[in-house]
Amino acid sequence: MTRDAVCRIAAFSGYTGDKFGALKEQAEGSGAPILFGDYLAEMNIAWQALAIKADPTAGYEAIFLQHLRTAARTIAANKQKVLTNAGALNPRGLAEAVAALLKEEGVQLKVAYVLGDDVLARLPELEAAGETFHHLESDARHLRDWKLRGRILSANAYVGARGVRAALEAGADVVITGRVTDASPVIAAAAWWHGWRWDQYDALAGALLAGHCIECGAYVTGGNSSGFLAYKDEYYDLVMGIAEIEADGSFVITKQPPRAGKWNGVVDDVTVRSQILYEIQGNVYLNPDVQALLDDMEVRVVGRDRVRVDGVRGLAPPETTKIAVCAMAGYQAEAVVYACGLDVEEKFDTLKLQITHSLGGRDAINARFTTFDMTQYGVAAKDAETEAAATAMLRIFAQAESLDAFGPARSLKTMINPDGLGHFPGFHFPLTFGNMTPVPYIEYWPGRVRQSHLPLTVGFVGSPETIKVPAVGAGATLPVRPSDDYDAGEALIPAQWGSTTRGPIGLIVHARSGDKGGNANVGFFVRHDDEYPWLRALLTKAELARLMGKEFVGNRIERVELPGLKAVHFVIHDYLGKGVSSTWRLDSLAKGVAEYLRSKHVDLPDRFLVRGKI
Incomplete structure (x- = not known):
């Protein structure tokens, strides 16, 4: 592969493959030699924890296979690299399925997978080594004291870029990971492309922010933007973002040009600043590879759909990284009821009274359910032109440790209308009852684990070749630098x-x-x-x-x-x-x-x- 001065990386997924054609679209039109898909979030890690409990061969985002099938031949012809965390709780399983798919398509690509984030089997060993997995919000709260400690289904550390980089250096064309941090594949690609050392912290911090900008796909091209009104009449068919990362870590965020003159999203200072602010801790953005300092960064438009970001500084990586521990918490269900026209709040108040009375009062509800919430959403418009505009919704949401809490029918259906036809005027609810049936739900423990306890292994499908990637040594880390916290320095006059x-x-x-x-x-x-x-x-x-x-x-x-x-x-x-x-x-x-x-x-x-x- 010819290496340009800029490492160009195109995103094709913001979460669990949210836009079906994005991989094909970016493979064909982005001009990027590296394609990056983020498939993981807290919620689908929890879903996969439940899936793998039922089927040990599951646990990965299978939708990736459908995306890859549409683009495999183009990727091979263009000699593009594909990096994704769609492996979730079973990266090897997805890698083997990818290899089988490529064989069916008549495509030869080297498929690698990265292991080491899954520490479920290692919890006793790590606790013996002094890990308490204290809660992110409190050093005094330890995993061993968690009431769900005996129901844990999965435990995955948020690991960094080193395994992905090692796979690329070994010639991998497709790299499947589990719970790396969202931006780590981008950091890995840039570090491999430019040959960075792991102590080039400013460059790594820039790549971290570049990865953060494109990890949510179309968020950086106009999705979820408070500026959407500027293009609301053509707000569809958004392409995903592209990062162009330079040797010093400075980068430009861009996208594919409009097709046949049609709008397909926008990259401007609003979309980029919005995405930088999304889900950060503050002025210090933590990652297993580097701690990025955002105080001196600059964002400026340098051309149509081109925004440059400079001035991100970096510190040595933190000595700890996040670990997500998922446990079976119980069962949950929800239902909605609608009221229309006059006196909507009073109508819902009568329903709340009926439900509370039928369940034996608030104390009985608290004893039966861990959560039982009844909240009104929306306000009925006055003198509305349509019934829809005059309608508001009451959502009833319940969680319990046992299915028995939901009664003999194990459903909220009878609970939301305990007096049958003795309901308020205009009472109605959807004729689909699926969400009223309780389903398992996951509670998770966001803890910390020392990076020195997290070596990685890179494997290759169809080959005995493996690469051992050493853990980040304690000597290469610094204590977590907390974000600043201060109030306004000057009063509003x-x-x-x-x-x-x-x-x-x-x-x-x-x-x-x-x-x-x-x-x-x-x-x-x-x-x-x-x-x-x-x-x-x-x-x-x-x-x-x-x-x-x-x-x-x-x-x-x-x-x-x-x-x-x-x-x-x-x-x-x-x-x-x-x-x-x-x-x-x-x-x-x-x-x-x-x-x-x-x-x-x-x-x-x-x-x-x-x-x-x-």
């Missing part, structure tokens, strides 16, 4: 900004939110430099709590400013309870938090409003 109009902050402020374990993160940013001092002064911790309204229940809030992004970033602790896989929230990934907060009203300077709303 309303008169300083002239006349104001009360309105949603989202008229002039972008935002992006996501999940970090049981926490939610949200980053706000503005369009223009002169708006940033106002944003910094406005968005104090107290103001964020006010904007949260009743969603704020005393949560610990962390705050940091990122001048290079014109952003103020927050972490809202415990917003999702115990995490995505077991949260009671409908917005289980906290993606709606940013849009909820953008809808809240503040005093907006008129000098900014005249520039037009977002």
Whole structure:
């Protein structure tokens, strides 16, 4: 393979192969020699833990095979590399299935897989070696004390780029991993391409951010963007992002050009800044390969659909990395009921009363279920033009350790309408009852494990060849550097900004939110430099709590400013309870938090409003 000065990597999956044709699309049109697909998230690791319990040969994202079949011959002809974590809990199993598929397609590619992240069988050994797997949120909470310690189904460390790089150096064409961090395959590709040493921390940190930008596929090309109104009339057929990583770790984010003049997404400073802010801890972004410092980074448009990111600095990797331990927690089910027209809240109140009474009162409910939540979603419009606009929804969500909690029918169906036809006027619910039947659910323990305990092995399908990749030694790491946490340095002085109009902050402020374990993160940013001092002064911790309204229940809030992004970033602790896989929230990934907060009203300077709303 001829090595250009720039390592060009095209994404083809943001999670579990979210756009079916993306691999073929990027193989054919990106011009990138390396194709990267991120398939994992907390929730599908949990799903695969359940799948592999039922079938030991399962445990990987089988949809990848369908994606690969559409593109295998193109990939071979173009001599492209394919890197993916779709192996989930069974990377060797997926690699063998990939090799079988390639044989059927008449394609010869060298298929490698990386092992070592799965430490389920090693838990006793590692605990004997002093690992407590303390919780990410508290050094005082240890895995051995977890009430679900005896029900663990999987335990996977978030490992880094070294195994993938070793596979590439050995000539692999397809590299299948398990639970590497989302950006690690991109770091591996850039390090292999440019021949970086593992102590070139600034370069590695740049590659980490480049990987973070494209790991969510179309998020960096307009997906999930608070600026979507600018292109809402053609908001479809978005291609995924491409990273061009230079030898010093600086990079450009871009995409394929529009096909036949048609819009296919956009890369601009809004989409890139949004993605950088997505699911970060603060001004320090941790990864097993490097700790990236975001304080001095710069994001600037350098051409149509081309955004350059410079100034990311790096420190030695942290001595610990995250470990996701999944355990069988019990069973959960949910149901929805609709009310229409007048007195919607009162209608739902009567239903809540009926359900609570039929289950023996709140104390009996608490004894029977670990979670039992009844929350109204949406507000019925007044004098609406359609019945749909006049309708709101009550969601009933229940979790219990035992199926018996759901009654003899083992369903929520009878519970949501305990008085039969003695219901409020206009009561109705969907005629599909699937979600009302309890299904197993996973609770996960986000802990830490020392990297020195995590050697990796690279294997190759159809070959006895193996590569032993040493663990990251303690001498090559530093303690985890925590993100900064501080409130606004200057108080907001309303008169300083002239006349104001009360309105949603989202008229002039972008935002992006996501999940970090049981926490939610949200980053706000503005369009223009002169708006940033106002944003910094406005968005104090107290103001964020006010904007949260009743969603704020005393949560610990962390705050940091990122001048290079014109952003103020927050972490809202415990917003999702115990995490995505077991949260009671409908917005289980906290993606709606940013849009909820953008809808809240503040005093907006008129000098900014005249520039037009977002």
